Amino acid sequence: MQIIDGKQTAADIKLEIAAMVKKMVDEGCKRPHLAAILVGHDGGSETYVANKVKDCAAVGFESTLIRFEDNVTEKELLAKVQELNTNPDIDGFIVQLPLPSHINESKVIEAVSPEKDVDGFHPVNLGRMVLGMPAFVSATPAGIIELLDRYKIETSGKHCVVIGRSNIVGRPISILLSQKASPGNCTVTVCHSRTPDIGKITSQADILIAAIGSPGFVKADMVKEGAVVIDVGTTRLPSALTKSGFKLHGDVLYDEVAPKCSYITPVPGGVGPMTIVSLLKNTLLAGRKEIY
Amino acid sequence: MQIIDGKQTAADIKLEIAAMVKKMVDEGCKRPHLAAILVGHDGGSETYVANKVKDCAAVGFESTLIRFEDNVTEKELLAKVQELNTNPDIDGFIVQLPLPSHINESKVIEAVSPEKDVDGFHPVNLGRMVLGMPAFVSATPAGIIELLDRYKIETSGKHCVVIGRSNIVGRPISILLSQKASPGNCTVTVCHSRTPDIGKITSQADILIAAIGSPGFVKADMVKEGAVVIDVGTTRLPSALTKSGFKLHGDVLYDEVAPKCSYITPVPGGVGPMTIVSLLKNTLLAGRKEIY
Numbered sequence: 001m002q003i004i005d006g007k008q009t010a011a012d013i014k015l016e017i018a019a020m021v022k023k024m025v026d027e028g029c030k031r032p033h034l035a036a037i038l039v040g041h042d043g044g045s046e047t048y049v050a051n052k053v054k055d056c057a058a059v060g061f062e063s064t065l066i067r068f069e070d071n072v073t074e075k076e077l078l079a080k081v082q083e084l085n086t087n088p089d090i091d092g093f094i095v096q097l098p099l100p101s102h103i104n105e106s107k108v109i110e111a112v113s114p115e116k117d118v119d120g121f122h123p124v125n126l127g128r129m130v131l132g133m134p135a136f137v138s139a140t141p142a143g144i145i146e147l148l149d150r151y152k153i154e155t156s157g158k159h160c161v162v163i164g165r166s167n168i169v170g171r172p173i174s175i176l177l178s179q180k181a182s183p184g185n186c187t188v189t190v191c192h193s194r195t196p197d198i199g200k201i202t203s204q205a206d207i208l209i210a211a212i213g214s215p216g217f218v219k220a221d222m223v224k225e226g227a228v229v230i231d232v233g234t235t236r237l238p239s240a241l242t243k244s245g246f247k248l249h250g251d252v253l254y255d256e257v258a259p260k261c262s263y264i265t266p267v268p269g270g271v272g273p274m275t276i277v278s279l280l281k282n283t284l285l286a287g288r289k290e291i292y
Numbered sequence: 293m294q295i296i297d298g299k300q301t302a303a304d305i306k307l308e309i310a311a312m313v314k315k316m317v318d319e320g321c322k323r324p325h326l327a328a329i330l331v332g333h334d335g336g337s338e339t340y341v342a343n344k345v346k347d348c349a350a351v352g353f354e355s356t357l358i359r360f361e362d363n364v365t366e367k368e369l370l371a372k373v374q375e376l377n378t379n380p381d382i383d384g385f386i387v388q389l390p391l392p393s394h395i396n397e398s399k400v401i402e403a404v405s406p407e408k409d410v411d412g413f414h415p416v417n418l419g420r421m422v423l424g425m426p427a428f429v430s431a432t433p434a435g436i437i438e439l440l441d442r443y444k445i446e447t448s449g450k451h452c453v454v455i456g457r458s459n460i461v462g463r464p465i466s467i468l469l470s471q472k473a474s475p476g477n478c479t480v481t482v483c484h485s486r487t488p489d490i491g492k493i494t495s496q497a498d499i500l501i502a503a504i505g506s507p508g509f510v511k512a513d514m515v516k517e518g519a520v521v522i523d524v525g526t527t528r529l530p531s532a533l534t535k536s537g538f539k540l541h542g543d544v545l546y547d548e549v550a551p552k553c554s555y556i557t558p559v560p561g562g563v564g565p566m567t568i569v570s571l572l573k574n575t576l577l578a579g580r581k582e583i584y
Binding site: 106122123124125126127128130131132133156157159165167171174175178179180185187188189190191192194195196201 | 398414415416417418419420422423424425448449451457459463466467470471472477479480481482483484486487488493
């Protein structure tokens with residue numbers, strides 16, 4: 001059994017991005033510039049955005065954090081999005097989700113110019129991805145593909161089972177892995193809350209991707225001997241044993257599943273660290289105008 | 293075993309559309325207007341477009357056929373697309389594929405305004421469909437959903453296996469059927485040319501959708517007793533027995549598979565007739581501005 005070390009892989013990729021940025025700057029190009037819009041003071045969102053800004057600095061990107069209070073109107077937010085769309089200094093930007101309930105998230109996502117949509121949430125980017133065209137792919141699925149690629153895990157002809165059909169993880173990773181690509185060419189099954197007898201499906205998987213946000217959902221008897229298991233779950237539960245007062249839990253019951261696997265991602269330190277790195281990669285692509 | 297009669301269902305839907313058009317016109321609204329661009333003189337394309345124009349007349353739509361010779365330039369074609377995009381009299385239009393090899397099909401598809409893209413080929417419509425937002429869904433998958441719906445075939449919790457991952461059939465129908473919707477909520481597996489031992493997968497299907505264009509690919513031993521079988525294949529092979537000199541062949545070996553099925557679509561007369569009807573439905577939606 002081999003542990004897929006997402007933390008180390010993410011660190012390697014950050015060094016590669018930093019080297020590319022240095023080369024770009026040496027050649028007289030501008031540094032890639034990421035902007036982030038943060039509405040309100042949700043603890044999780046604050047942490048995510050702070051980490052994104054920190055990582056931008058680490059790889060040599062410029063970054064701009066734009067804050068709004070919870071009572072920002074949809075109109076004000078859309079005006080800021082429009083301003084960022086047309087600001088030539090900004091290569092890519094994100095609107096940290098979730099937004100307050102009085103704001104229509106879909107409307108905001110659709111207002112972001114696809115050319116600057118480094119989160120890959122705009123319908124155009126999703127549609128282009130489905131069609132196999134150049135596109136910004138959302139961070140978590142892109143991170144999973146990167147891990148499979150860097151660990152040279154064979155995917156062609158394998159049966160991949162994805163648990164979860166969310167728009168930002170389950171759905172896109174299921175599409176990517178069934179495409180004529182490498183990694184890709186899997187036979188892919190998508191399971192979800194309405195799937196009866198789910199263990200009968202998951203135990204057929206050569207590659208099992210758990211993305212439902214249900215701690216410890218995947219147990220040993222649901223996993224085939226020798227499977228590759230990718231755990232996307234990151235549920236925060238209170239814990240008396242950690243300094244922060246909480247602990248991250250994956251969707252996989254790691255201790256009993258790991259011994260059966262050929263490869264497995266731990267939580268934390270698996271898929272999680274790849275997510276921010278994927279956003280940095282998209283920002284680099286935006287800065288280099290490689291997608292549009 | 294019950295035969296799913298696509299021909300009859302399509303005829304029923306045409307009557308429903310015609311009644312709605314009559315009501316719209318009676319209320320003083322304009323008739324929905326579909327335009328079709330046809331490049332060159334490919335026999336298949338000529339027939340398809342002629343049938344689309346004929347069906348428009350049958351339901352009371354206006355239609356406009358725009359022809360170009362094979363040597364039309366990409367620039368000329370894009371200029372016509374732009375003209376149709378901005379012509380307020382045209383509610384929706386299609387560019388009949390395939391296009392000559394000197395023209396970039398993706399570029400033409402992306403030039404069509406999503407609001408008038410009644411073929412549902414634009415990345416925005418595909419992306420919106422994936423996100424579960426209002427969208428023009430391409431004709432064949434929309435037709436399959438309609439058949440499942442009208443025949444009241446239970447899909448929730450069923451295992452649907454799709455053979456084929458094309459952008460216009462296999463991919464979108466696999467997404468639609470796994471969404472939280474009705475019809476939908478299936479566990480969906482996508483198989484394709486790289487799937488080993490495909491019969492082992494297909495024989496688990498409660499609903500089997502064959503969309504690979506390989507005549508007679510699905511044999512009785514690949515199908516579970518009581519399965520619903522949807523045959524999307526329409527391969528034209530020469531035949532001495534028909535007036536036209538050819539015969540349509542499905543992807544399913546009908547005679548040996550049908551006795552095992554609870555429901556099956558024949559070829560011809562199954563999914564095929566639903567395709568044009570779906571285009572008419574999209575044109576009606578466009579005329580009524582129900583998507584955008």
